[in-house]
Amino acid sequence: MSNAPAYIHHVNFPTTDPERTKEWYGKVFGLKAITPKSNTKVVLMTRGNFDLHFTPVETMDRMAPYHFAVEIENWDEFMDHLEEVGVRHTRITSRPENRSLFCYIHDPDHTMIELVYHEKRPGGAPPVERHAEKAKVRRGANSADEARAQL
Numbered sequence: 791m792s793n794a795p796a797y798i799h800h801v802n803f804p805t806t807d808p809e810r811t812k813e814w815y816g817k818v819f820g821l822k823a824i825t826p827k828s829n830t831k832v833v834l835m836t837r838g839n840f841d842l843h844f845t846p847v848e849t850m851d852r853m854a855p856y857h858f859a860v861e862i863e864n865w866d867e868f869m870d871h872l873e874e875v876g877v878r879h880t881r882i883t884s885r886p887e888n889r890s891l892f893c894y895i896h897d898p899d900h901t902m903i904e905l906v907y908h909e910k911r912p913g914g915a916p917p918v919e920r921h922a923e924k925a926k927v928r929r930g931a932n933s934a935d936e937a938r939a940q941l
Contacts, residue, residue, distance in 0.1 A: 800834075802832070814897055
């Protein structure tokens with residue numbers, strides 16, 4: 791037995807429109823809604839490897855976390871997916887020190903979500919080299935604050 795937690799089970803966010811939230815997270819991240827047997831007001835969504843919960847609120851008067859991050863397995867495919875479903879993102883930034891890319895999006899209640907991609911294959915060019923040209927032509931704000939202002 792360990793006194794250390796195994797993993798984060800879920801994170802709960804406020805939502806002003808549960809149906810819109812279910813649709814958006816289903817469309818963008820492929821999460822499926824779960825019908826709870828108790829506390830039926832809370833929206834439970836899962837992808838199998840992570841869960842998000844959403845509590846309906848009248849107004850967004852509580853402070854939500856600054857952001858949460860989602861690891862992306864295939865950067866180019868996910869960026870294409872975002873474009874197809876009409877979700878804007880900030881400028882793509884590379885972190886050469888850990889061979890990663892990231893940008894931000896916002897859900898309909900303006901929760902900021904960081905999208906992160908880490909190079910997993912040994913050898914080969916790091917993402918900053920392979921994706922640099924494509925990243926430059928993708929539209930998006932230059933910062934999370936700029937993206938929030940554009941919403």
